[in-house]
Amino acid sequence: MANRQPDLDPKVLTIADLLVEGQKNVTLASKEYFNGGAGEMITVRDNEDAYNRYKLRPRVLRDVDGVDMTTSIFGVQVAAPLGFAPSAAHKLAHPDGELATSRAAAKNNIPMCLSSYASMGLEEVKAAGGSNPHAMQITFVRDLEATKEQISRAERAGYHAIFVSVDLPILGKRLNESRNNFSFPAGLEFPNIRCRPTESDTNVHLYSISFCEIGRLTSLDPSITWEKAIPWLRAQTKMEIWLKGIYTPEDVAMAISHGLDGIIISNHGGRQLDGVPATLDALRDCAPVAEGKIAIAIDGGIRRGADLFKAIALGAQFCFIGRVVIWGLAYNGEKGVDLAVKILLDELRQTMMLCGCHSIRDITKGHLSVLQSNGRLSKL
Secondary structure, rough: OOOOOOOOOOOOHHHHHHHHHHHOOHHHHHHHHHHHOOOOOOOHHHHHHHHHEEEOOOOOOOOOOOOOEEEOOEEEEEEEOOEEOOOOOHHHOOHHHHHHHHHHHHOOOOOOOOOOOOOOOOOHHHHHHHHOOEEEEOOOOOOOOHHHHHHHHHHHOOOOOOEEEOOOOOOOHHHHHHHOOOOOOOOOOOOOOOOOOOOOHHHOOOOOHHHHHHHHHEEOOOOOOHHHHHHHHHHHOOOOOEEEOOOOOHHHHHHHHOOOOOOEEEOOHHHOOOOOOOOOHHHHHHHHHOOOEEEEEEEEEEEEEEEHHHHHHOOEEEEEEHHHHHHHHHHHOOOOOHHHHHHHHHHHHHHHOOOOHHHHHHOOOOHHHEEEOOOOOEEO
């Protein structure tokens, strides 16, 4: 048809297509590791389903010529309110690992957060992305020197922020890893964490062990509190400090009172506590508290450009994707990740135009309604 837009890839027209094609190139155990979650994975599913509960309310006869999706994060202008959330072990999906991810982020001028459990060194990942903004995810472990070392390395390498995972006093129970007896393959290393095995662990190496085993050996610290963590973090770095893993208004207020730079509404992709609200629903609850007081972002369940639009309408200033990046890597390395970004941004642009929004600032909750249980649409 004359008015049909050109396809970016003959096999992959949507993120759903990318999932199907990408999973053909990884083992069953790796596929279930990336896509799995805690418990019965109720929250994993609900993170996606939540977006379908909100319906778009287009406004017509608006000037949408030359749509502007640009915004800023960490004080840096970027192409769109989309970035890469931290996710572990990208080399499981493609040999180029996080280097490919970083290059794809830079190509599209969107930020990337690197996981502590990345399979490539944080310095080379940052170098691959050049001046493009990067954040480093950290987790509190009992060996504070290890966390301090990680923060120092990130700051020296030119990272703009740290994302502190605050939902990890203990690892969630991920049943699929137990059922598959999942372990990382020999040769896969984690160069950004310092592991200190006990005497009884002398035969354990940092490769060829499960993620839960890494969690045990690095000794997650369940005693960390607001009063202990925030002053200590500020003493370690001049980078922005964001908390990742908040999903209640009460903790948003705590983050504001402690002077944090930003928060990420996140339930760890449903990989920690099963049964918590979908992040989009939590965002609707939390955004009014954050508005005008602290930067607020979201991750979890984003599969379409319209999902980005809905999250922004509910108050998110930024959206992060995790599994989608992995699917792109598995499909075609850097080109697959680039494809994923372009699909989402093309869909976001189209959604903005069809809803009458010329810029990101034009997107409001007035562009959404919610489908009630009685089948009636209600404005927010």
